Amino acid sequence: MEIFCSKEVSSGLCILSGDEASHCVKVLRHREGDEISVIDGEGTLYRCRITSASPASVSAEIISSESGWGAHPYRLHLAVAPVKNNDRYEWFIEKACEIGVDEISPIIGSHSERKIFKTSRAEKILVSAAKQSLKGAVPQIHEPVSVKEFILAYGDEGDSCDMEAVQGPGPLKMIAYCFENEDYPRISIRQAMERYDGNEYIVMIGPEGDFSPEEAGLAISRGFIPVHLGDSRLRTETAAVTAAEAAYFRWMQ
């Protein structure tokens, strides 16, 4: 089924513009009276009937709607360092969307080789992956921030890194830290998710050179649980997909 995405949904109408409108009219040759399916990117699917169609703009009246379309039963925020080969990061973005993710934050660490990341391409990939995998919600991609900024934005005040933190309250915050370090004994992401009874996860995945000890120490001091992703040595983008799969399997019946 062909699905369109519209940010302009109001008072019984969906408006397609830009690429969505031209694809609808020029490529698929939809005309007034045709029925189309539209997601709003917030989680709702609309069945609509086209009332006016031009390559620049398509108006369609809403016939029915389904909220939480293709939704998953948890909230996952993946904070992942961009990798040298940007194709690999874009691959991770597509796959995470298919499996189930809500927010993605590119984070730049002191060991990062790639210090810049453009979100515009990522947004397009997420829209098409959401449509392709039949999800009404398009995951949000945030502008890149430094690892330190991310930790300070999402971490807890003061030192709270103990297993109590695994119990919540609030999201289960994890940092996938590769260095074996006696100061920070790690549990597996699977164990951490099993011990936590909530459904909100934040996972930090570092660059090829891993987090710096300072970054890991700061994260842990702000309530991020140091986790490992099993015994295999995974590339950054594979680690990020594995974190998405960990949440997916935690909730699989």
Added chain:
Amino acid sequence: MEIFCSKEVSSGLCILSGDEASHCVKVLRHREGDEISVIDGEGTLYRCRITSASPASVSAEIISSESGWGAHPYRLHLAVAPVKNNDRYEWFIEKACEIGVDEISPIIGSHSERKIFKTSRAEKILVSAAKQSLKGAVPQIHEPVSVKEFILAYGDEGDSCDMEAVQGPGPLKMIAYCFENEDYPRISIRQAMERYDGNEYIVMIGPEGDFSPEEAGLAISRGFIPVHLGDSRLRTETAAVTAAEAAYFRWMQ
């Protein structure tokens, strides 16, 4: 750590030839006396000292060896239909190797759009992925076979599709079948793996158009358990990686 792969290991010597030799001598400029690490692709890592080096052939005496290097505690055979976009299949091959897989069989179904698959590129990808993820064993890629041939080769004689089959003996055989079909109630791959107490898995993943009802029926009649991979609608290559992750998480401590 730079790792080489040699199929010629015998009587205390590792021989590198072809690309491995030229990479060792021309690119990395290794010379007689240098120490190198070599995997045999069967699971063993060798520390060696070079005794003679030319761009065509490198001989190295074995100093020490470690069997089961980077091994995982289960055996996984993924039988996956090639997809239209071959890059996506090659991506799956690389990721499955990183996560942990032992055998890959390209299977051609009656709904397959891509009917041919060349294994030569896949072999190269698997060798480099095994080296990159520090595994001594290079997963085996089989020549493509039809879905029917695969089922007849790996299935059981006679009808044995019931939950008893989940208990074994022998490998847990699963077919990820998308069609909702009352004749074949499905359980999740996670449930199937949890109910089974062995460590050998075979998972069949179909093409974009799914298996045909005839293929699914034959597989199920030969002891393949119909499973689903959760509620997300996954592309073929994502489904295949998700099956690899299912085994990985099943054995994650």
